[in-house]
Amino acid sequence: MSQQQQSQPVTQIEIDQRVYDLYDEYCHGKIDRREYLKRASALAALGIPALAMATSLLPQYAKAQTISFTDPRIKASYVTYPSPGGNGDGKDMRGYLVQPTGNGPFPAVLIIHENRGLNPYIEDVARRAAAAGYLALAPDGLAPLGGYPGNDDDGRTLQAKLDQAKLRTDMLNGAKWLKAHKLSTGKLGVTGFCWGGGTSNFLATAMGSDLQASAPYYGAAAATADVGKIKAAMLIHFAAKDDGINGMWPAYEAALKAAGTRYEAHIYPDTQHGFHNNSTPRYNEAAAKLSWDRTIEHFKKHLA
Structure with missing residues (x-):
């Protein structure tokens, strides 16, 4: 995989549902950030780049602004x-x-x-x-x-x-x-x-x-x-x-x-x-x- 390909952002459609489910647990306080990323990393054994997926789900609030102050x-x-x-x-x-x-x-x-x-x-x-x-x-x-x-x-x-x-x-x-x-x-x-x-x-x-x-x-x-x-x-x-x-x-x-x-x-x-x-x-x-x-x-x- 080229460096350019590696740097492309993860999109919604590429994220495995199991990672979404982990994120839901994390968002609702059932697991902490460390456990969330740990469990996501464990999915790598199944051939899923889950850590990258998990990290991409963390909020980036610069994207949230649609109406300026x-x-x-x-x-x-x-x-x-x-x-x-x-x-x-x-x-x-x-x-x-x-x-x-x-x-x-x-x-x-x-x-x-x-x-x-x-x-x-x-x-x-x-x-x-x-x-x-x-x-x-x-x-x-x-x-x-x-x-x-x-x-x-x-x-x-x-x-x-x-x-x-x-x-x-x-x-x-x-x-x-x-x-x-x-x-x-x-x-x-x-x-x-x-x-x-x-x-x-x-x-x-x-x-x-x-x-x-x-x-x-x-x-x-x-x-x-x-x-x-x-x-x-x-x-x-x-x-x-x-x-x-x-x-x-x-x-x-x-x-x-x-x-x-x-x-x-x-x-x-x-x-x-x-x-x-x-x-x-x-x-x-x-x-x-x-x-x-x-x-x-x-x-x-x-x-x-």
Whole structure:
């Protein structure tokens, strides 16, 4: 193999599913980075260049920026908000607030991060929402521990140390603060990814009629006993290859139907968990674009 061939980046289609499965364990905190790379290296005995594949899946956040910090359509700043009952023991939470240029008011959207804090990908998603006309807040659940530490490994470790019920309270308080913001119309939507997707489902049960729309991405289902509390219109996104999350869907859908909840769900073919995150080869451009277009249309319909 030539040096030029060796230097070519690994693409999504070239990555073995077994490596994706290992990465999923790593992303969800079941194994650490060392174990992840060790197990990937062991697959080399099967003739799979798995270490290169495994390394390529680690996030490269320079790729995640699609909306510049200085984009003239938006204004971004870091803000704090009160979060009683959260992990900060009464101290303020911190988040990334992005507004469209203009005087407003604007419909509002809460953007909820994965299980590693407010990383650059999630900040970019907030800017994307603002560029589409929404007042967007992306809370940093790690604020009580000093905030997102600059890398996902440490972020994942920190988030696992938090009281998870209080962490959800921090997100709930962020939703309430955003809804009442002076630039908000009072119409509120929420979207989130992985842990944030599960929290988007949770907020739909916790907020009742105070939440108008929710668009979770590959997140854990809401508790079946609480589904009847959902008043928001639900748009639920699934990856095709995501057994842990997808296995929850039949019971969740049955509960949504029984409650008469407005919902639609989409499973995107040939996608992995995390397909919307454009910082790793799990990203699927077509599915990410289609799902985001659907999300924005969902908010347009229900937050008008």
